[in-house]
Amino acid sequence: MSLLVHKYGGTSVGSIERIEAVADRVAGTLAAGHQIVVVVSAMSGETNRLTSLAHEITERPSSREMDVLLASGEQVSIALLAMALQKRGIDSQSFLGDQIPFKTDSSHERARIEFVAPNKLLEVVGRGAVPVVAGFQGVDDVGDVTTIGRGGSDTSAVAIAHAVDAAECLIYTDVAGVYTADPRIVDKAARLAYVDFEEMLEMASLGAKVLHTRAVEYAHKNNVPMRVLSSFEDGEGTLVTSEMEHMEKPLVSAVTHERDEAKLTLLRVNDVPGIAWKILGPIGDADIMVDMIVQNVSVEGHTDFSFTVKRADYLRAKDLLEQSVRDNGFNECTVTGDDSIAKVTIVGVGMRSHAGVATTMFETLANENINIQMISTSEIKISVVIDERYVELAVRSLHDAFELDT
Amino acid sequence: MSLLVHKYGGTSVGSIERIEAVADRVAGTLAAGHQIVVVVSAMSGETNRLTSLAHEITERPSSREMDVLLASGEQVSIALLAMALQKRGIDSQSFLGDQIPFKTDSSHERARIEFVAPNKLLEVVGRGAVPVVAGFQGVDDVGDVTTIGRGGSDTSAVAIAHAVDAAECLIYTDVAGVYTADPRIVDKAARLAYVDFEEMLEMASLGAKVLHTRAVEYAHKNNVPMRVLSSFEDGEGTLVTSEMEHMEKPLVSAVTHERDEAKLTLLRVNDVPGIAWKILGPIGDADIMVDMIVQNVSVEGHTDFSFTVKRADYLRAKDLLEQSVRDNGFNECTVTGDDSIAKVTIVGVGMRSHAGVATTMFETLANENINIQMISTSEIKISVVIDERYVELAVRSLHDAFELDT
Numbered sequence: 058m059s060l061l062v063h064k065y066g067g068t069s070v071g072s073i074e075r076i077e078a079v080a081d082r083v084a085g086t087l088a089a090g091h092q093i094v095v096v097v098s099a100m101s102g103e104t105n106r107l108t109s110l111a112h113e114i115t116e117r118p119s120s121r122e123m124d125v126l127l128a129s130g131e132q133v134s135i136a137l138l139a140m141a142l143q144k145r146g147i148d149s150q151s152f153l154g155d156q157i158p159f160k161t162d163s164s165h166e167r168a169r170i171e172f173v174a175p176n177k178l179l180e181v182v183g184r185g186a187v188p189v190v191a192g193f194q195g196v197d198d199v200g201d202v203t204t205i206g207r208g209g210s211d212t213s214a215v216a217i218a219h220a221v222d223a224a225e226c227l228i229y230t231d232v233a234g235v236y237t238a239d240p241r242i243v244d245k246a247a248r249l250a251y252v253d254f255e256e257m258l259e260m261a262s263l264g265a266k267v268l269h270t271r272a273v274e275y276a277h278k279n280n281v282p283m284r285v286l287s288s289f290e291d292g293e294g295t296l297v298t299s300e301m302e303h304m305e306k307p308l309v310s311a312v313t314h315e316r317d318e319a320k321l322t323l324l325r326v327n328d329v330p331g332i333a334w335k336i337l338g339p340i341g342d343a344d345i346m347v348d349m350i351v352q353n354v355s356v357e358g359h360t361d362f363s364f365t366v367k368r369a370d371y372l373r374a375k376d377l378l379e380q381s382v383r384d385n386g387f388n389e390c391t392v393t394g395d396d397s398i399a400k401v402t403i404v405g406v407g408m409r410s411h412a413g414v415a416t417t418m419f420e421t422l423a424n425e426n427i428n429i430q431m432i433s434t435s436e437i438k439i440s441v442v443i444d445e446r447y448v449e450l451a452v453r454s455l456h457d458a459f460e461l462d463t
Numbered sequence: 464m465s466l467l468v469h470k471y472g473g474t475s476v477g478s479i480e481r482i483e484a485v486a487d488r489v490a491g492t493l494a495a496g497h498q499i500v501v502v503v504s505a506m507s508g509e510t511n512r513l514t515s516l517a518h519e520i521t522e523r524p525s526s527r528e529m530d531v532l533l534a535s536g537e538q539v540s541i542a543l544l545a546m547a548l549q550k551r552g553i554d555s556q557s558f559l560g561d562q563i564p565f566k567t568d569s570s571h572e573r574a575r576i577e578f579v580a581p582n583k584l585l586e587v588v589g590r591g592a593v594p595v596v597a598g599f600q601g602v603d604d605v606g607d608v609t610t611i612g613r614g615g616s617d618t619s620a621v622a623i624a625h626a627v628d629a630a631e632c633l634i635y636t637d638v639a640g641v642y643t644a645d646p647r648i649v650d651k652a653a654r655l656a657y658v659d660f661e662e663m664l665e666m667a668s669l670g671a672k673v674l675h676t677r678a679v680e681y682a683h684k685n686n687v688p689m690r691v692l693s694s695f696e697d698g699e700g701t702l703v704t705s706e707m708e709h710m711e712k713p714l715v716s717a718v719t720h721e722r723d724e725a726k727l728t729l730l731r732v733n734d735v736p737g738i739a740w741k742i743l744g745p746i747g748d749a750d751i752m753v754d755m756i757v758q759n760v761s762v763e764g765h766t767d768f769s770f771t772v773k774r775a776d777y778l779r780a781k782d783l784l785e786q787s788v789r790d791n792g793f794n795e796c797t798v799t800g801d802d803s804i805a806k807v808t809i810v811g812v813g814m815r816s817h818a819g820v821a822t823t824m825f826e827t828l829a830n831e832n833i834n835i836q837m838i839s840t841s842e843i844k845i846s847v848v849i850d851e852r853y854v855e856l857a858v859r860s861l862h863d864a865f866e867l868d869t
Contacts, residue, residue: 073516073519110479110539110543111542114543115546115547115550118549119549121556122545122557125538125541125542125557129539129542132531132532132534132535133516133535136517136531136532136535137520139528140524140529143524143525151531200561202559
């Protein structure tokens with residue numbers, strides 16, 4: 058018998074039919090002898106509906122009231138799921154953020170979790186009942202409703218799993234787990250039984266949108282085992298856990314890719330201190346996320362400086378860059394860019410202790426005549442920027458080269 | 464400068480456009496130098512939508528979870544109205560039941576109000592801001608969400624007005640006030656500037672559906688002046704207050720009517736103790752509301768016993784009555800009924816001290832050849848049951864007879 062946290066996202070509770078299916082799954086897990094705390098999101102579409110209502114009133118609704126508004130979405134799902142469980146003869150009780158309490162700071166719309174009290178949840182679990190907790194929401198010191206922003210409900214679930222010391226935090230989604238590559242591109246893509254926290258973090262931030270980075274970080278920091286699995290079919294999913302727990306790790310665990318990218322380059326910029334700040338400052342000020350940044354070695358006091366942004370931000374970033382060049386008097390400097398690039402990444406904690414992974418990657422791409430435009434590495438991943446046209450070819454050949462289908 | 468409570472029902476906040484109109488009205492009242500606490504219902508349709516979701520899951524959802532579910536409706540409206548006020552440069556803050564706190568007992572779906580704390584609301588008002596409070600909902604001793612059931616938001620508003628010692632509790636509805644008769648029937652029906660609490664109670668329970676009886680009772684008990692007025696047009700509305708405050712009262716304030724009635728009669732029933740209980744017990748057990756009850760004097764040990772029910776309950780009540788007759792062996796007894804009757808009532812606190820009102824009423828109806836089938840009276844009202852076909856004629860002639868248009 059284990060104490061488990063089940064988290065169901067908006068699609069998993071998107072209709073009464075889906076809520077009934079979730080109740081069946083929870084009933085099955087109980088029947089198997091486990092104890093469960095369930096965390097749910099708002100029904101899919103509800104958060105958008107509420108946000109639209111607010112935006113009909115004003116472009117900039119106050120954060121405090123936005124939180125009151127949006128928190129109502131999860132309030133509806135917890136009540137409905139508790140009813141569905143009760144219909145099955147399962148004792149169940151819903152919990153709002155302030156009823157746990159799920160304490161956060163007062164940064165509305167992006168509150169940081171301070172403390173999750175386990176007592177009431179454990180009391181309910183202890184009497185054989187199922188607490189159904191509203192994800193995404195918390196309460197601050199003065200009793201105001203807060204929401205924790207991006208990755209909300211996943212992070213809520215992990216924080217609750219940590220608080221009640223659950224054996225696992227199961228995140229039910231619309232995919233069966235984490236794959237060695239996108240199955241839509243690679244037929245032979247295989248579900249990974251295990252992924253290391255650090256690998257998952259790289260994958261999450263690199264286009265594999267299964268779990269939110271923030272939830273994985275929270276789980277990693279507090280060593281809460283997470284499992285990603287489908288709420289639409291049965292299966293073991295993928296266990297996200299610490300490196301130490303498995304004997305042997307493959308060199309490379311997965312190939313991920315991201316299409317939605319654009320590249321900007323500043324050619325022949327003066328290589329003086331503060332240059333990166335001068336270039337990227339206005340970009341950051343405009344709320345444009347910069348991803349890869351590459352600066353070549355300096356030649357004769359000049360350097361080339363490249364970075365990638367989301368494709369939707371490309372034109373705006375290019376304008377800002379050209380403005381920077383004029384403002385700073387970089388007269389010899391040229392701005393170039395390309396909005397049809399993609400990023401392909403191999404990820405694996407095994408890279409730490411093995412040389413030769415980069416060589417294999419570059420050789421594989423060269424054999425396919427794919428030109429590498431930028432390279433960026435960390436201890437456990439290598440990302441390359443290539444022409445978007447070759448993304449499928451690159452992913453498939455790398456998947457083969459690292460034998461990820463085995 | 465007065466401290467006022469404004470209450471807006473579901474229709475008044477039924478769309479973003481309507482919420483903006485409410486915000487304009489609140490802004491105008493502030494500009495006139497008043498302080499305001501606003502109480503709102505859920506957007507019209509929302510409570511039905513949520514109830515339907517629950518009933519898709521189960522016929523009998525648990526009361527605790529039903530309250531969690533339904534309370535989300537008001538949560539949405541308070542956030543949206545606070546945003547709309549903020550857009551107008553008005554400092555505003557929403558309040559959920561537990562944030563006030565609005566303390567109730569734990570009878571979910573029909574909780575009784577125990578205590579409304581004024582401090583936080585007065586603090587917000589004191590800094591020139593507008594608290595926007597979720598009607599209908601409260602919190603119990605263990606921190607669970609409760610709802611107060613029928614007449615919810617009106618009663619919430621009165622309780623809050625009482626707590627903050629407001630000068631008036633203004634109930635904004637879709638009618639311009641309380642009228643001397645239904646304006647759809649009587650062209651000359653006039654808006655009443657004042658109505659006594661007791662008159663309002665009689666009218667509310669007798670088919671004039673402007674205010675909920677429970678809210679009026681609460682206001683009466685705590686002497687909170689209420690004002691009924693339209694959120695769709697300007698006007699003074701009708702002040703509902705205590706008798707003592709006005710010098711002179713008319714004999715009769717209004718003529719009300721109710722069509723949706725049916726009459727059942729038991730002819731020649733044995734006049735023995737316990738007979739009313741034997742007849743009406745099964746009716747009440749079946750959750751059928753009995754309104755007027757009339758028993759004639761006994762003749763030769765037999766009496767006739769009549770009562771009225773809602774027309775929709777007529778056939779069910781008749782079946783139960785026939786069953787009672789058989790079960791109790793009332794062999795000489797006959798059950799008759801009529802489901803095309805209406806009730807017409809004259810109401811006025813002035814009746815207390817004046818004779819002759821009943822005479823005028825009966826004379827007026829006799830002059831129009833309208834037969835009176837049942838009569839029931841209280842200190843401040845006289846109700847008669849007549850054939851439904853004559854209801855307009857009766858109301859108009861009584862309106863004229865008591866000179867209510869002046």
